[in-house]
Amino acid sequence: MDRIERTIVVPGDILSEDEKRSGEGTYVKDGRVFSLLYGLANYRDNRINVIPLAGKYVPAPGDHIIGIVKDITFSNWIVDISSPYDGLLHISEFPKRIDMEEMSRYLRIGSSLMARVKDVDCTMKVELTVNDRRLGPIKNGRLIEISHTRVPRLIGKGGSMIGMLKKELNCNIFVGQNGRIWVSGNEDDMDLAIKTILIIEKEAHTNGLTDRIVEFLGGEKGSRS
Amino acid sequence: MIFMEEKISFIKDGLRLDGRRPDELRPIKIEVGVLARADGSCYVEMGKNRVIAAVYGPREVHPRHLQEVTRAIVRYRYNMASFSVEERRRPGPDRRSYELSKVGREALEPVILTSYYPRSVIDVFVEILQADAGTRTAGINAASVALADAGIPMRGLISSCAAGKVGGEIVLDPMKEEDNFGDADMPIAMTPSGEITLLQMDGGLTIDEFHEAMELAKSGCRQIYEVQRKVLIERYSQLEGERGEQAEVTACD
Numbered sequence: 001m002d003r004i005e006r007t008i009v010v011p012g013d014i015l016s017e018d019e020k021r022s023g024e025g026t027y028v029k030d031g032r033v034f035s036l037l038y039g040l041a042n043y044r045d046n047r048i049n050v051i052p053l054a055g056k057y058v059p060a061p062g063d064h065i066i067g068i069v070k071d072i073t074f075s076n077w078i079v080d081i082s083s084p085y086d087g088l089l090h091i092s093e094f095p096k097r098i099d100m101e102e103m104s105r106y107l108r109i110g111s112s113l114m115a116r117v118k119d120v121d122c123t124m125k126v127e128l129t130v131n132d133r134r135l136g137p138i139k140n141g142r143l144i145e146i147s148h149t150r151v152p153r154l155i156g157k158g159g160s161m162i163g164m165l166k167k168e169l170n171c172n173i174f175v176g177q178n179g180r181i182w183v184s185g186n187e188d189d190m191d192l193a194i195k196t197i198l199i200i201e202k203e204a205h206t207n208g209l210t211d212r213i214v215e216f217l218g219g220e221k222g223s224r225s
Numbered sequence: 226m227i228f229m230e231e232k233i234s235f236i237k238d239g240l241r242l243d244g245r246r247p248d249e250l251r252p253i254k255i256e257v258g259v260l261a262r263a264d265g266s267c268y269v270e271m272g273k274n275r276v277i278a279a280v281y282g283p284r285e286v287h288p289r290h291l292q293e294v295t296r297a298i299v300r301y302r303y304n305m306a307s308f309s310v311e312e313r314r315r316p317g318p319d320r321r322s323y324e325l326s327k328v329g330r331e332a333l334e335p336v337i338l339t340s341y342y343p344r345s346v347i348d349v350f351v352e353i354l355q356a357d358a359g360t361r362t363a364g365i366n367a368a369s370v371a372l373a374d375a376g377i378p379m380r381g382l383i384s385s386c387a388a389g390k391v392g393g394e395i396v397l398d399p400m401k402e403e404d405n406f407g408d409a410d411m412p413i414a415m416t417p418s419g420e421i422t423l424l425q426m427d428g429g430l431t432i433d434e435f436h437e438a439m440e441l442a443k444s445g446c447r448q449i450y451e452v453q454r455k456v457l458i459e460r461y462s463q464l465e466g467e468r469g470e471q472a473e474v475t476a477c478d
Contacts, residue, residue, distance in 0.1 A: 010457045011336070011373055012381025012417045027380065036338065036380070038373040038457055053461065054265065055376025056283050058342070084283045084345040123294055124343050149376065205461050 025050030057148040066180035093129040141184025148179035153204040235392035265375025269367040273357035278367035283345035297342040301330035332423035358404035385414035386445035388438035
């Protein structure tokens with residue numbers, strides 16, 4: 001399938017003698033590129049990126065995430081985004097006008113929501129927004145959590161994996177960059193979807209995964225009908 | 226009594242009490258990902274030392290006043306279990322473990338990119354389950370692998386090892402008898418590129434002996450680094466390897 005060279009590296013491994021190839025998860029010292037992380041080194045194009053195998057989610061502007069409300073203040077919902085930092089959702093970011101007294105009618109403590117990271121400043125104050133038709137409180141379906149480092153694999157190159165899953169599983173799936181995933185569909189489909197996603201999480205570091213998942217889904221469906 | 230101890234020769238026919246050559250490490254065993262609830266963890270055996278390290282974070286800082294606005298803080302706790310030594314040790318921190326917590330933190334902090342995670346803390350817990358001289362170095366080795374396992378950005382893995390002087394000869398990785406009755410003990414920690422992040426010494430060495438011990442300890446660190454690296458790589462090399470399964474490497478040449 002894809003013929004990208006992937007190797008497992010540990011922090012401090014030399015990746016290249018050419019400092020221009022330094023990508024994400026690397027650093028340059030004395031004109032040479034070293035790995036910063038324990039993860040998979042991708043030798044793609046003329047850049048080398050290291051994708052970590054573990055680690056905490058750090059929010060970046062534009063990320064779509066799934067959060068859980070953990071507190072409500074005068075005008076903000078404080079949202080747990082499974083990161084070292086909390087997200088802040090201001091009422092003005094809600095698509096319609098809400099009175100301060102009525103905040104908990106829309107999002108209570110414990111409610112889940114899909115949101116976009118609007119801004120992150122250098123002290124890691126994370127501002128969220130739900131001002132988009134696709135975003136907002138989650139009312140049905142199921143939520144699962146995987147390591148955020150597996151999200152790129154779950155989405156696949158240009159959305160190949162997630163597109164296939166949505167089609168094959170007959171489910172609506174929203175993947176948050178922070179590793180939380182919302183699945184909605186009928187009960188049996190959701191069961192299979194969650195099972196599949198957990199397999200992808202476990203085998204994210206292996207090659208030819210999309211093909212194997214297609215095979216797996218074929219088998220599961222065959223046994224069901 | 227002391228005179229009797231003096232009579233025991235530490236090196237006989239070029240071999241030490243436990244049969245090692247002077248420049249030989251004790252057998253090392255490292256396992257990664259031994260704790261399910263920690264973000265990163267590692268278990269290390271260096272000879273009769275048994276050490277477990279757990280890393281949590283980056284996470285929110287409590288108490289809040291310790292927080293740094295521009296970088297993550299690193300907390301390192303070295304703790305000896307009450308059953309880790311022959312005579313029961315009173316549990317809880319003491320002068321010695323405060324010191325080892327401090328030097329352990331200072332050995333690891335220079336390679337961690339703390340600026341990636343402002344206003345957070347990286348907690349490292351090192352528990353000594355069984356001690357046989359050289360627990361600080363074993364603890365640092367375990368903590369360094371656990372940090373990598375937790376996905377924390379680092380400039381390199383830290384490896385740590387001691388050299389000592391016993392019966393007039395410089396030896397690598399002294400065990401308990403050599404440490405207790407030897408003339409000097411010098412633990413160091415270093416990055417793969419040879420930068421020293423820990424250097425302590427008790428006892429006395431001449432300048433020449435110091436240089437000899439330093440070279441010996443560095444070569445020990447390089448051997449340990451190879452084991453640390455191998456364990457991490459092999460953990461994910463097994464294709465269908467389940468998460469939490471332990472890669473295991475025993476290095477004793």
